[in-house]
Amino acid sequence: MSAHRPHLPLARILEMNLGFLGLQFSFGLQQGNMSPIYSYLGADESQLPILQLAGPITGLLIQPIIGAMSDRTQSRLGRRTPYFLIGAILCSLGLLVMPLSASIMMAVSVLWILDAGNNTTMEPYRAYVSDRLNPDQRQLGFLTQSAFTGLAQCLAFITPSVLVWLGMNQDWVDEHNIPYTVRFVFWTGAALSLVTIVWSVLRVPELPLTAEEKAHIEAQPTGVGATLGEVADAIREMPVPMRKLGVMMLFQWFAMSGYWQYVIYSIGRSVYGTHDATSSAFHSAVLTNGEMAAFYNLVAFLGAFLMVPFAKRWGAGPVHAACLMAGGLTFLALPHVSAKPMLFAAAVGTGLAWGSIMGNPYTILSNSIPPQRTGVYMGIFNMMIVIPMLLFAFVMSGVDLGFVHFGLGVYDKVLGHDPRHVLTLSGVCMFVAAGAVLTVSEGRASTLREAQA
Numbered sequence: 514m515s516a517h518r519p520h521l522p523l524a525r526i527l528e529m530n531l532g533f534l535g536l537q538f539s540f541g542l543q544q545g546n547m548s549p550i551y552s553y554l555g556a557d558e559s560q561l562p563i564l565q566l567a568g569p570i571t572g573l574l575i576q577p578i579i580g581a582m583s584d585r586t587q588s589r590l591g592r593r594t595p596y597f598l599i600g601a602i603l604c605s606l607g608l609l610v611m612p613l614s615a616s617i618m619m620a621v622s623v624l625w626i627l628d629a630g631n632n633t634t635m636e637p638y639r640a641y642v643s644d645r646l647n648p649d650q651r652q653l654g655f656l657t658q659s660a661f662t663g664l665a666q667c668l669a670f671i672t673p674s675v676l677v678w679l680g681m682n683q684d685w686v687d688e689h690n691i692p693y694t695v696r697f698v699f700w701t702g703a704a705l706s707l708v709t710i711v712w713s714v715l716r717v718p719e720l721p722l723t724a725e726e727k728a729h730i731e732a733q734p735t736g737v738g739a740t741l742g743e744v745a746d747a748i749r750e751m752p753v754p755m756r757k758l759g760v761m762m763l764f765q766w767f768a769m770s771g772y773w774q775y776v777i778y779s780i781g782r783s784v785y786g787t788h789d790a791t792s793s794a795f796h797s798a799v800l801t802n803g804e805m806a807a808f809y810n811l812v813a814f815l816g817a818f819l820m821v822p823f824a825k826r827w828g829a830g831p832v833h834a835a836c837l838m839a840g841g842l843t844f845l846a847l848p849h850v851s852a853k854p855m856l857f858a859a860a861v862g863t864g865l866a867w868g869s870i871m872g873n874p875y876t877i878l879s880n881s882i883p884p885q886r887t888g889v890y891m892g893i894f895n896m897m898i899v900i901p902m903l904l905f906a907f908v909m910s911g912v913d914l915g916f917v918h919f920g921l922g923v924y925d926k927v928l929g930h931d932p933r934h935v936l937t938l939s940g941v942c943m944f945v946a947a948g949a950v951l952t953v954s955e956g957r958a959s960t961l962r963e964a965q966a
Contacts, residue, residue, distance in 0.1 A: 518647045519721070526657050527657035529645060529717035532597065533661040535709035536634055538702045539627070539668030540603050540662075543568070544773045545806055547624065549799050551558040552790035554617045558932065559924045561774050562620035562906035564617070567624040568631075569902035573894050575632040580892025581743045584885070585635040585730050591719030592888075593644070594639035601710040603630025606885045607840060608703035612696035615689055634710065636895055640888040643879045645720060652824060653878045658870030663813030663864070671807030672698045674800050683796045690791055701806070714843055729885055747889045754839040754881040755890065757953045762897035763904075764946035765837065765870065771939035772844060777802045783851050783933060805856045812864025817872055829873040830954075836873075840866025841943030848933030866943065876952060909935070 551564050559682050579596055586592045607627025614620035623636075642654040673694040677683045685693050722730070733739070781798035791794055816836075824832045843862030850856055875894075882890040911922020928934040 518645065519850070521650065521717075523653075525717055526646070526650070526654055529642070529713055530654070530657045530661050531716075532601075532634075532638065532710035532713035533600070533658045533703075534665045535706035536604070536631065536638065537662040537665035538669045539608060539704050541806070541810070542608065542699055543624075543627070543788070544666070545670050545673075545799075546699075547620075548613070548774055548777060550614065550620055550695065550791065551617060551689060551815065552795075553686075554607055554614065554619055554620060558775075558778060559786075559910060559922070559930065561910075562770070563910040563920065564621060565624075565774060566903065566906055567621065567628045569899035569906070571625065571628040572632045572635075573903070575629060576636045576895040577744045577771040577889060577892030578740060579633055580636045580640065580888035580895075581740045581747075582888075583640060584743075585733050585740075587727065587730055590714075591653035592722070593778050594643040594714045594719055596637040596708050597634050597641075597714055599709045600630045600632070600634030603627070603633065605707045606630070608699045608706065610629075611648050612691055614691070618665040618773035622889045632895075636891040637888060639891045641719065643884070643887045643891070645717070648880060651879050652829070652872075653821060655875040655879070656821055656824075656872040658875075659817040659868050659870075660814045662815060662871045663810040663815075663868055665810075667807040667810035667814060669698065669702065669807075670803040670805075671812065672701065672803075674804050674807075677800060681884060683800060684793050704783030735857075743889055744893065746891060748920070750889075751893070752881050753880060754953050755894070758877060758894075758950070759897050761874070761946045761949040761953070762894075763901050764900050764942040764949065766901035767901045767905050768939040768942035768946065769843075769870070770843065771909075771935045771942075772917075774905075775935040776847065779848055779936050780805075780856065782931070783848060783921055784853055796871035801853055801856065804861050808857050809860040809864035809867060812861055813868030813871070815848060816865050820869060820873070824876070825874060827856075829876040830950050832875040833869045833877075834950050836865045836869035837950070841940045841947065844936050844940030846944060848936050874950075885930075887932035899923065928941050 544948060547565060548561050551561060552558070557563060583593050583596055586595065590596055590598075603626060607623055607630055611620065611623045611627065614623060617676075639655075639658070642658065643651060647652045673692075676694045683692065683693060683694065687693065689698075733743075777798055778788065780802055781795050785794040785798045785802065787794040787798070820832055820836075839862035841862075843859045846859045847856070850859060875891075878890070878894055879887070906920070908921050908926040910920035911925055924930060924935070928938070
C-alpha cells in the first residue's frame with residue numbers, strides 16, 4: 514500500500530488541490546451572487562429557494578452516478594481526470610454566460626449548466642485525494658481542500674468590493690439591473706476554474722492502476738443499469754458511521770442553505786434598512802456581504818490548517834462539533850447586528866464552521882468506507898448535502914404552479930417574510946448538527962488509533 518501511494522510532500526499536496534481553488538471560486542460566486550441576480554431580474558424573496566434548486570438536484574443526480582462511473586473508468590488520463598476536465602469546461606461556459614442573463618428563466622437555465630459542471634468535477638476530485646494519499650496523509654489532504662475552499666471563496670466574495678474601491682461605480686448596471694462588477698468577477702472565475710484544474714492534473718497526475726485494481730474494474734458489469742445498481746447496492750450496504758454522519762449532514766446543510774440564501778437580505782434590513790433589490794442600499798448590502806464572506810473564508814483558510822493538530826489529538830468529530838457550535842452562535846447573532854463592523858466579529862464563527870465542514874467530515878468518511886467504492890460513496894455523501902437543500906426549498910417556498918402547489922411556504926406563513934428569522938432557525942440547526950456528529954465514534958482520535966493498531 515505504501516509503495517502504491519507514495520508519501521507526498523506538502524508542496525505536491527497543495528498542487529494536487531489547486532483545482533479546488535477554481536472549483537470553489539465558482540461556488541463562491543454562486544453563493545454571493547445568484548440570489549441578488551434573481552432579485553435584480555424581478556424574483557420575490559420567497560421564490561429564491563426554489564430558483565436555487567439547480568445545485569441540489571444536479572448534485573443529487575450527477576454526483577453519485579459520476580462517482581460510480583469514475584470508480585470503473587480506465588483511460589489514458591486515469592479514472593478521475595476525464596470528469597475533472599469535462600466539468601471544468603461546463604463550469605467555465607456557465608460562468609461566461611450567467612452575468613448576461615436577460616430573464617429569470619435564462620439565469621435558471623444557465624445555473625443548471627454551471628452546477629452540472631461543478632458537480633461533475635466535485636466528487637471525483639475528492640475521490641482522487643483519497644486515491645492518491647496514504648491514510649495518514651488524508652486528513653492533511655482534505656483540510657488542504659478546505660483551505661483552498663476558504664481562499665477561493667474569499668477571493669470570489671471580495672473581488673466586487675475591490676473593483677468598487679478601485680473606482681467602479683457599484684450602481685453601474687446593465688439594462689437588466691445586473692451590476693457590471695458581477696460580469697467582471699464571473700468572467701474571472703471562468704478562466705480560473707479551467708486553468709487551476711488543468712494545472713493540478715498535469716502536476717500531480719493520478720497513479721497507474723495496479724493489476725488488482727484493473728482486474729476488479731474489469732470484473733464489474735458495465736452500462737447504465739449496472740451503474741445505477743452499484744449506487745443502490747452501495748446505499749444498502751452503507752457503513753454505520755456514514756449513516757450516522759447523515760443526521761449531522763441533514764441539519765448542517767439545512768442551516769447553511771438558510772444562511773447563504775438569506776444573509777444578504779438580513780443585512781439589508783438590519784444594517785441598511787432596505788428590502789428593495791434595485792436600491793443603492795441593497796447594492797451596499799451585497800458588497801458588505803461579499804466583504805464579510807471574504808473575511809470568514811479567510812478565517813476558514815487559516816483555520817483549516819490550524820485544525821490539523823487538534824484533529825490529530827482529539828479527532829475530527831469533536832473538532833467539527835466545536836466549529837459547528839461556533840457557526841451556530843454566529844447565525845443566532847447576525848440578525849441583531851446593526852453596525853457593519855460587528856458583522857466581521859460575528860463572522861469568525863462562520864469561518865471556523867465552514868473551514869471544518871469542507872474537511873473534517875470527509876476525514877471521518879474516508880476512513881470508514883471501502884477504498885474500491887470511494888467514488889460512489891463520495892457521491893452518495895454528496896446526496897446527504899443536496900437532500901437538505903431540497904428540503905429547505907420545499908419547506909421555505911410556497912409557489913402555486915397552477916396545477917400543483919409546491920412547498921410549505923414557511924418563509925411567509927411562519928417566519929413572517931423576514932430573512933432574519935431564517936438565520937435564527939439556521940443557528941438552532943447548527944447546534945443540533947454538532948450534537949449529531951459526537952455520536953460518530955469513528956470521528957474520535959482514540960477509535961482511529963485503535964483501528965490503525
